[in-house]
Amino acid sequence: MWGRIKYFGRETVISLRRNLLMTIAGVITVAVSLALFGGILLLSRWVDHGTERIKGGVRLEVFMNVEATDGQIADVRSSLNTDPDVKSFRFFDKQDALAEFKRIFRKDPDLVKNITADALPTSYRIVPETAEKTSNIQNRFEVLPGVDDVATPEEALRGLLDATNTARIIFIGLSLILLMSSLFLIVNTIRLATFARRREIEVMKLVGASNWFIRVPFMAEGLIQGLIGAGLAVAVVVALKVGFDRWFNSPNGFFREFYLTTADAVTVSIYVFVLGIVIGLIGAIIGLRRFLRV
Amino acid sequence: MLRFENVEKIYKGDVAALSDVNVDVQKGEFIFLVGPSGSGKSTFLKLLLHEEQPTSGRIIVAGRDITRLSHWKLPQLRRNVGTIFQDFKLLPSKTVYENVAFAMEVIGRPKHVVQSQVPQVLELVGLESKSDRFPNELSGGEQQRVSIARAFVNRPLILLADEPTGNLDPANTVGVMRILDSINKAGTTVCMATHDGRIVDAMRRRVVELDHGRVVRDEVRGLYGEGGEQ
Numbered sequence: 107m108w109g110r111i112k113y114f115g116r117e118t119v120i121s122l123r124r125n126l127l128m129t130i131a132g133v134i135t136v137a138v139s140l141a142l143f144g145g146i147l148l149l150s151r152w153v154d155h156g157t158e159r160i161k162g163g164v165r166l167e168v169f170m171n172v173e174a175t176d177g178q179i180a181d182v183r184s185s186l187n188t189d190p191d192v193k194s195f196r197f198f199d200k201q202d203a204l205a206e207f208k209r210i211f212r213k214d215p216d217l218v219k220n221i222t223a224d225a226l227p228t229s230y231r232i233v234p235e236t237a238e239k240t241s242n243i244q245n246r247f248e249v250l251p252g253v254d255d256v257a258t259p260e261e262a263l264r265g266l267l268d269a270t271n272t273a274r275i276i277f278i279g280l281s282l283i284l285l286m287s288s289l290f291l292i293v294n295t296i297r298l299a300t301f302a303r304r305r306e307i308e309v310m311k312l313v314g315a316s317n318w319f320i321r322v323p324f325m326a327e328g329l330i331q332g333l334i335g336a337g338l339a340v341a342v343v344v345a346l347k348v349g350f351d352r353w354f355n356s357p358n359g360f361f362r363e364f365y366l367t368t369a370d371a372v373t374v375s376i377y378v379f380v381l382g383i384v385i386g387l388i389g390a391i392i393g394l395r396r397f398l399r400v
Numbered sequence: 401m402l403r404f405e406n407v408e409k410i411y412k413g414d415v416a417a418l419s420d421v422n423v424d425v426q427k428g429e430f431i432f433l434v435g436p437s438g439s440g441k442s443t444f445l446k447l448l449l450h451e452e453q454p455t456s457g458r459i460i461v462a463g464r465d466i467t468r469l470s471h472w473k474l475p476q477l478r479r480n481v482g483t484i485f486q487d488f489k490l491l492p493s494k495t496v497y498e499n500v501a502f503a504m505e506v507i508g509r510p511k512h513v514v515q516s517q518v519p520q521v522l523e524l525v526g527l528e529s530k531s532d533r534f535p536n537e538l539s540g541g542e543q544q545r546v547s548i549a550r551a552f553v554n555r556p557l558i559l560l561a562d563e564p565t566g567n568l569d570p571a572n573t574v575g576v577m578r579i580l581d582s583i584n585k586a587g588t589t590v591c592m593a594t595h596d597g598r599i600v601d602a603m604r605r606r607v608v609e610l611d612h613g614r615v616v617r618d619e620v621r622g623l624y625g626e627g628g629e630q
Contacts, residue, residue, distance in 0.1 A: 109510070109511050110508065113505060305489070305491055305492075306491060306502075308489065309489060309491060309502065309503070309506075309550075310506045311478065312478060312483055312489070313478060313479070313482075313503040313506060313507060313550070313551075313554060314474075314475040314476065314477070314478030314479035314480075314507055314554070315475060315506035315507055316472075316475045316507070316508075317471075317472065317475070319506060319507075319508065320506075
């Protein structure tokens with residue numbers, strides 16, 4: 107077994123070196139396309155966190171008084187249920203409010219430590235039937251008993267969300283195109299490798315080497331290109347995560363509600379790695395398909 | 401060991417390369433396949449290696465019908481059938497030893513088996529002293545002996561030889577034929593396609609002659625031309 111692993115390792119390295127320039131081209135394209143892909147995923151998550159409150163078309167927040175009675179809260183709910191301009195709404199109880207408070211003020215541990223759920227208001231997040239109905243709803247609910255305030259989230263935030271969605275589509279499209287070209291480059295590298303070793307392959311087939319035995323070094327070659335490319339892309343993702351933390355950490359800035367967790371970076375890195383492996387292997391399989399017909 | 405039953409092979413373009421071929425070769429036989437170019441000798445060998453499939457009929461190799469052989473069982477067939485060619489097909493970047501060892505390594509034989517078998521086989525073909533040479537440092541006859549060693553090192557049941565002496569001078573031809581003969585005496589079935597009448601006449605083995613894709617002669621102790629024993 108060990109002998110075989112050594113054999114495959116040796117063959118793979120020889121082949122990678124023989125096509126060094128093609129290999130480098132393949133690795134770089136994989137790295138660039140995956141870095142773009144990972145970067146846009148990361149950016150999306152960052153914006154997702156920052157625009158949590160207005161996601162799904164939420165344009166209004168009805169904040170109850172902190173001391174609002176259960177009856178008042180229920181009255182507002184039934185008004186929302188019957189209001190023709192309200193498309194949908196979601197209730198945020200004190201615990202939800204506390205969780206969000208902790209998230210927004212995560213850089214201010216003193217503030218977080220001293221707060222309890224009781225000190226925070228409950229609220230309703232409302233999606234209007236159309237954007238134009240926003241002020242109608244605002245006027246109607248401001249005056250209900252127990253309502254403290256009806257807030258409309260900043261338009262700038264909404265614009266950012268729209269811009270991100272557009273950017274997401276463009277960048278994902280772009281990275282898909284790049285991923286395709288990196289796939290073709292790997293296919294081409296593997297074809298060149300099989301061509302360079304066509305005599306060996308002919309002899310292997312002649313003496314009855316199994317198909318997988320012939321294939322493994324080439325699969326490994328594609329896999330390694332995918333993996334190195336993915337590794338470089340993950341480095342970019344990690345750098346971006348660190349960068350986002352550093353550039354947007356002002357507690358009073360516009361982006362104070364935007365953040366990335368380590369879990370976000372890890373998840374995106376896993377996606378990037380898996381995609382790198384898949385591209386490398388698929389590239390190798392396509393590259394091998396034609397010649398392996400015996 | 402080898403049986404063609406009513407085998408017909410028609411290539412695209414309606415050229416009948418083989419028609420109604422019936423040949424039965426017993427274990428341990430040595431047969432010459434003779435006939436002019438285009439008579440179907442190459443097709444005969446390609447069918448045995450499953451490089452081509454017959455249009456109709458059955459081909460039995462080592463007790464197994466290879467006509468309907470699935471793709472993944474092909475390597476097993478190839479391990480039972482050793483092959484040598486006119487152009488040797490040696491790997492120029494590997495030494496004599498490595499060329500022979502390669503055939504064992506790629507079918508996953510353990511290292512100690514390779515190390516014990518390769519020198520034995522090189523001795524059989526008389527090249528034990530040249531195991532570290534590269535193919536381009538050898539004569540044609542020596543290269544063909546390396547390719548015989550490679551074909552034989554996995555102990556196939558059948559050895560196919562396609563014009564193995566086609567590129568060799570008479571002295572080297574004799575050397576190669578001696579080795580094929582001794583391999584055959586050790587029990588391996590040998591099937592050799594050739595143009596070389598002198599070899600066939602000297603060996604007096606079974607001769608199957610093809611002409612325009614048909615078996616026109618099958619003699620037990622044949623000559624290259626007419627006149628052998630029926």
